[in-house]
Amino acid sequence: MTRPLLPALAAVAAFALPANALDLESMTDAERQAFRAEIRAYLLENPEVIMEAVAVLEQRETAAQAESDGEMIQDHAEAIFNDGYSWVGGNPEGDVTLVEFMDYRCGYCRRAAPDVDDLVEFDGNIRFVIKEFPILGEQSMLSSRFAIATLQLEGDEAYKAAHDALITFAGDIDETSLTRIGETLGLDTDAILARMDSPEVTEVIAENHQLAKSLGISGTPSFVMGDQMLRGYVPREGMEEIVAEIRSDS
Known part of the structure; x- marks a missing residue:
């Protein structure tokens, strides 16, 4: 049976929050281990998320490279x-x-x-x-x-x-x-x-x-x-x- 996604989504989304919204340093070892396990479980059950993230990263890198190329061409x-x-x-x-x-x-x-x-x-x-x-x-x-x-x-x-x-x-x-x-x-x-x-x-x-x-x-x-x-x-x-x-x- 599929695990509820809400806790996992909340854990993954925490990475996008401001630094002070989730103080990883203040976690106990048990809390940190549970946090990591929740993320791992979510990604294993939803591996397409990884591919989506890779696609977004590639798009950003391509856009950054194109911008850099344009600036170099203009300069020379x-x-x-x-x-x-x-x-x-x-x-x-x-x-x-x-x-x-x-x-x-x-x-x-x-x-x-x-x-x-x-x-x-x-x-x-x-x-x-x-x-x-x-x-x-x-x-x-x-x-x-x-x-x-x-x-x-x-x-x-x-x-x-x-x-x-x-x-x-x-x-x-x-x-x-x-x-x-x-x-x-x-x-x-x-x-x-x-x-x-x-x-x-x-x-x-x-x-x-x-x-x-x-x-x-x-x-x-x-x-x-x-x-x-x-x-x-x-x-x-x-x-x-x-x-x-x-x-x-x-």
């Missing part, structure tokens, strides 16, 4: 959206800006690439910014240095071609494979390779790493859209929903 907006050195594609005058922190050797970045490209192409009003963020070893670093050097020497179209080649490249990245990629794309490969270790390229990577640290970004892909931070792979449909939400709020 210029560096995120208009740094002056990152590649900008899509519609430069788009009403929504999508920023991606990516690593060429990241499997989820590779998975996200066609989704992002399709989103930008078919929407037609999204400004797309790529932040080179190599974090997965030497091959990641070589890839990003090659891409950045290409952007600095040969411009936006050459960069996007190199970016697409690197994000889909299946082999190991070294000077030989980079030379082959550059030659296939018709780039001035010798000049690009010579610039890869330059201070100008190193500074871009350092700035992106510092910005990622300030934003609490430690993995790839990570996206910034409006005042939202998206950590990890998000399918195209999910991004479309966020874009629609941003537009409806503007």
